[in-house]
Amino acid sequence: MVKTTLMHVGPSIGDYDVQLAGVCPDQGFASEKFKSAMSEALKGINYVMGCDDSYLPFIIPGSGTIAMESVTTFLQRKDKILVISNGVFGNRWEGIFSRYDVELTILKSHAGYCVSHEDIMGSLNRKHYKMIISTHVETSTGVKFPIEKYAKIFREHCDIIVVDGVASVGGELVKTSEWDIDIYITASQKAIGAPPGAGILVVKKKLFQDYSDENISGYFTNLMNWKPVMETSIEGNGGYFATPPIGVVFSLRNAFARIRDETMEKRVERHKKLSRSLRRGIKSMGLGIVAQEGYESSTVTGVLLKDMDADLFVKNALKFGVEFAVGVHPDLKGKYFRIGHMGWVSREDIFKALNAIYNTMKEHDPKTPMPDMDSFFE
Amino acid sequence: MVKTTLMHVGPSIGDYDVQLAGVCPDQGFASEKFKSAMSEALKGINYVMGCDDSYLPFIIPGSGTIAMESVTTFLQRKDKILVISNGVFGNRWEGIFSRYDVELTILKSHAGYCVSHEDIMGSLNRKHYKMIISTHVETSTGVKFPIEKYAKIFREHCDIIVVDGVASVGGELVKTSEWDIDIYITASQKAIGAPPGAGILVVKKKLFQDYSDENISGYFTNLMNWKPVMETSIEGNGGYFATPPIGVVFSLRNAFARIRDETMEKRVERHKKLSRSLRRGIKSMGLGIVAQEGYESSTVTGVLLKDMDADLFVKNALKFGVEFAVGVHPDLKGKYFRIGHMGWVSREDIFKALNAIYNTMKEHDPKTPMPDMDSFFE
Amino acid sequence: MVKTTLMHVGPSIGDYDVQLAGVCPDQGFASEKFKSAMSEALKGINYVMGCDDSYLPFIIPGSGTIAMESVTTFLQRKDKILVISNGVFGNRWEGIFSRYDVELTILKSHAGYCVSHEDIMGSLNRKHYKMIISTHVETSTGVKFPIEKYAKIFREHCDIIVVDGVASVGGELVKTSEWDIDIYITASQKAIGAPPGAGILVVKKKLFQDYSDENISGYFTNLMNWKPVMETSIEGNGGYFATPPIGVVFSLRNAFARIRDETMEKRVERHKKLSRSLRRGIKSMGLGIVAQEGYESSTVTGVLLKDMDADLFVKNALKFGVEFAVGVHPDLKGKYFRIGHMGWVSREDIFKALNAIYNTMKEHDPKTPMPDMDSFFE
């Protein structure tokens, strides 16, 4: 009767009430009910992102990647861009910009590490960038970049600060206004806990003042096409550029309502506490954490196996009721797996994860010690 | 107790069973259950499109527009493109290509008309095009382009034939293989009857033989990024490029299963018959059809009002339980509204639409004659 | 793609929103959420029954029959009971009382007729009864008994007036207080439009003043066991005697909320108008109505076939998307079928019913005339 808990890195730990809110076969994008849901969803984005009224939120049909690519709206040919990449999803910016005529500098780190302060400062001091991009939580390793420390420094070396918060928003502390970030990106299906189907971002409104049609973006990714829709939608008046993922919007509304009930403060605290208990349990079984100490995220944990193949581990763990994700960082190929613990994750889920890891390991090595559970009852 | 029936043009006439199939909070893209659903959904696309094995189907997170823009995968700078546009969504290609360095020829028609045969032949004889694009059913007016007659002619004047079937696939006869179309585009939420959230297309496999990285597409729209995912997914093995709209895929699987139960032959016949009864009823009340005779689609009908404002009409019709869409073609601004009758549309829905139109009109003009219902009982 | 509409006589014409409200795997009978729903459901019963505060509503797990049998709470051995039965469900009282030591007088009518005024007055004048029972709408034929005319007369000839409103409450005018009925019975799944699973009744509170443990009821049917639960539940404080059908209660709450939105006045009007259109359509095809003129209900219609077997008719009608019920009155065995048109029934459903009848008949007799639809557009 083992029912599988989804602790993949995206989506992860879903919720029936949130998904059932998206069952709406009689709703189009022009109904009052939808317009109201869209307005609340947009306002919810501002809430979880920590944005004041100087930002405009966007819900774009698609996924986080489309939201990432939409930063091209504010770029022109030959613009200088600095990407601080701590893994596979940081490197995704390289894939994106390879399709455009821009001048990209990308700093890369070893798996589990952040790019070093020295490397960052070296690149910053070398030139002024149009855009500096960093990934808040790197989904491929679980490393968290201390964007709150760097935002002020970046400001002096670029025009536009972009943060990819796909794996952080909704679970980590995000203070877009306070940190003065220009564009913060995420997606519906991770720590916000709605179904996949929407790229999400907030953009500082004043960026549009300098908007030029000469920008390098395509059509769907050109935020100028979406801007009037979001402006009228946040006011409850709807709008149309391309058909929105209607069910996902209703689910987002429900998810944000529950996030407000919990408050972002307590939500961030919960993610922090649970991820700490998880790491403690993992280490007590003799396994390693991919992320370097002090840089562990509260939403994704990479776990280093000792002498067991990660594909086999993930496959075997299914028997104990948890779906983990294999590791995808090429440096550690086959050597680690990943745990998503975001959104609606509970203490019981963490317990279930540890139990599944323990039992999967024990099949492989009967001497595996039981995980330390003391922190669970605090 | 009037419950609203959604007869907007997209989405339109939803179904609970299809949507409930998408409630799956414990499913990520790596589960066996999802891989199986994705495989069946992809095969279902081939079925409704009339494709043999020489085509590869794609499900792209987003909407029909992203599928449209993805044809850039097969274009290079300065390529010559001919677009035969019969309305607003035909003109959308102009918006798309305005972002790219291509040489676009666009033929436009009057509202309700197809571009004339003379105009088409004129343009065809002037040069050889890399790509010729037409819209099967123009959502803004309900006009259907006789692509089955033109496909062979286009073949002689271009390399790649693209058809935008966003408003036709699932309701109109589509024979991609037989007509030798290279790329046929649609979306999840129209005549296929699943929720919005996915752009869908089929691509003749041999197009990828000439693929060059020098193409003009962006990153998300570059089908080469999606190709390996679709190739493994259709075999039931899954794959990843960006997070798929998981619930929409489960809904698509369910929708295609029901479409196979009905068979495409009967489905096309049903759409044809119901749309005929609808038009007959409309005309019997003294209203006009936007589409020129002989070019009416089976999925979308534009209705010309006499002396009533379309916005007001659509608003008032809500009282009688039907949500119609206002007209959006600028030539007929305020003068017509649109009816979506696709996917799961039934005889009762058509009856309800006529009843709502009749009662809305009668409030405005008490002498409005009752709609002719004879064809309903055939 | 023909989707079946349920026009059986119970349940009939369901609603997804009402049923989805009953999906509550995390709710027991002690939760605040359930207590609140139970309170609202009980108050809703009073609303649809037209009861003031001198009545106590009951929701009993089971079906209408258990609610019927619970009138034994107010009966003692050898009590005299008069049942006015207009069909199979009136006769059900005979089955019930055959299990108890009471003195039953039952008046029966011919199929489609009410017991005659002469017969009723004859029995009334013969003795004084402890209880007089009549069926508001007889489900087996669709005949409606004019209880509003008889209530005052009954009062002079008995202590307790019971009305079985299983097939009427929620669709017909019911004024329990105004008519001074002592016990009005119904069930969740008919014109109230919730799922089956609950017997429902209202009882004049002062009946409990004369309650004696010497009554003939069993344990589950003894309303004295349920009384304290309903008294605390209506106040929002819950209570327990046997486990309630939790999901059905949540569905009832939702159903009553929508009934209040519509108002009972408009709901009764809607049922009246739609049933009139239905009968007119049926007659125009040359078929007969089982109920005698002037006694037709707004919720159930029995249809007399000419030379076609009713079982075959009902089976064939499924092909045209409607599930009707076969007739069950032994006098007319095989000669008629029944249509349930209650609760969430719409004009479209009536249209669909007529269409299904027409097409089923036409297969049998090609000369069947088309149904008259004029009244539909009023």
Next chain:
Amino acid sequence: MVKTTLMHVGPSIGDYDVQLAGVCPDQGFASEKFKSAMSEALKGINYVMGCDDSYLPFIIPGSGTIAMESVTTFLQRKDKILVISNGVFGNRWEGIFSRYDVELTILKSHAGYCVSHEDIMGSLNRKHYKMIISTHVETSTGVKFPIEKYAKIFREHCDIIVVDGVASVGGELVKTSEWDIDIYITASQKAIGAPPGAGILVVKKKLFQDYSDENISGYFTNLMNWKPVMETSIEGNGGYFATPPIGVVFSLRNAFARIRDETMEKRVERHKKLSRSLRRGIKSMGLGIVAQEGYESSTVTGVLLKDMDADLFVKNALKFGVEFAVGVHPDLKGKYFRIGHMGWVSREDIFKALNAIYNTMKEHDPKTPMPDMDSFFE
């Protein structure tokens, strides 16, 4: 964000997939889909009860109590009945039989204990009974009666052996055929894990051979009325006596399918193991188990508090995400609470229960020791 887990004693630990299967607004009792579900549900009852073909299963709209009362079908006035009651629900038989003219002997135990062997043998040796009734698991205390040891003894002293398995069937080992029980009773919402709304029982077919209309049952509780329906329904042919709880039947079908997937052997083992871990954890925190050692059930656990009021405990535990049930045995009023761990209960639920107990206790007494979790990782 604490989501409440329902660990009340009935219903307890629900499941969305099982409940969503019951959303069926277009299904009446005459549809092929329902008939098939009803047949599978009836066969599922035989499976979980361990019945061969000499038993007939019944699904009766209502609750477990109505199933209990239906044993009157096989009783006549003045019949001698022995009830072995280990608590409040055993005593419920006293309430039931107080309504009938039978000669009842009821043996009662102290809270947490079973009636002693001596007392049972004393009563058995005193006379021959028509019916001997025992409760397999007493919901008010969690005590399990070793019916497997007594069945043979009972056989020598009575005609009909009845077991109330409301709180055991689906979670405890039940071998109706092997133990030669005549009537085994349960309900849908406990260890079977479907929603409440149905009383369930199996009856040895040969009991009907001696059936007499002179029995003491009422109408709804007279199994002879239901027998033909169940006989045709198990064959997939449907039938009607009173409207079945249609959604509950669909849910039961789904629940039984999953029970077969797990197998009853593994299901019983799971309940046994989890309840053992739960009791171990409870004791390690210094709390007591209501049930005497050796008589603990695998489905319900009563927990003795030390110096804390049970009402307050249950209320406070809600803050930690678990809904427990207060104790209802009058001997221990206010001194204990109850935990339902049935049906879909998982290791994580047990962990959550222990965590909630620990934290609730710690608020009250900071020196409460952490629960022993060692057995959890076995």
